[in-house]
Amino acid sequence: MRSMRIAWLLAPVLAAAIASPTEAFDASWKDQHDAGWKAFQDGKLPEAETLLKAAAKSARSFGDRDPRMATTFDHLAWIFSAQGRFSDAEAYAKWALSWRERSLGREHHELAESLNTLACLYDAQGRPADAEPYYRRSLAIEEKVRGPEHLNVAELCDNLATVCHAQGKMDEAERAYKRALAVREKVDGDARNDVAPTLYNLATLYLDQKKPGQAEPLFRRVLAIHERTLGAEHVTVATCLDGLARSCSAQGKRAEAKQFEARALAIWDKEAGTPAR
Secondary structure: OOOOOOOOOOOOOOOOOOOOHHHHHHHHHHHHHHHHHHHHHOOOHHHHHHHHHHHHHHHHHHOOOOOHHHHHHHHHHHHHHHOOOHHHHHHHHHHHHHHHHHHHOOOOHHHHHHHHHHHHHHHHOOOHHHHHHHHHHHHHHHHHHHOOOOHHHHHHHHHHHHHHHHOOOHHHHHHHHHHHHHHHHHHOOOOOHHHHHHHHHHHHHHHHOOOHHHHHHHHHHHHHHHHHHHOOOOHHHHHHHHHHHHHHHHOOOHHHHHHHHHHHHHHHHHOOOOOOO
16 A cells, blocks of 8 residues: 655745745755655666655754654655665654654554555565554554545555465455455456456465365456456466466366466466476
8 A cells, every 4th residue: 555645735826036945945855755756666766765865854854743754764664675675664664653653643544654664564574463463553544534445445455364364364364355355346346457466365365275166266357357458478367377277176177277277388488487386
């Protein structure tokens, strides 16, 4: 769950030709921060780090009560995490979370974002038990602030389901996946591929629970979505075909399983190498 939702209050345009020092710092922070976050989204991590560190320096001029430092630190945590610098990422994420807990109260969407940042950081390190309580707190806030059918709620349910699944909490994972799926289906149905990861993860959960008959129709839906949106020979389609082959094989549908597996292998071979399975 990552999104930029910072509201900017625009001052009336005055006749002055030169901005005041405060206005100059304000513009400087916004330019540096926005450019840094875009660089991160574009995968330009060193550039993103440089720009956001400059933004943090600008943010210090606003004082300890200003929220821009927390915003900058939260986003720096994402950059450090993407670089594998988890200690740095955790320090910045915890600072941002602490500031927002003190300054914004316990029911603010930016606090939910900080909680999600820290949860994702632990999740990325293979620490699902540490991530889970932060996902749960973030989810509770977003449910109250944005409503139970907001896409942020679906994203957090997906994240929570994933860490529950990783811990073997299958019933909790299933409930969270199904809730995420219900929200996504209501908002978009199968019109976009946003619903596909939830469907795939729920299908995989059913395979892990030895329920291939419940997994198969979900894999088929995922396959149809990805074939339509990505093309029939995309590597993601191969992953769906592999899941479908496994669910058919587990039900004794050997001929269908072999067909799906052959298609998957052909795509992987075309992509220069079949992954070990």
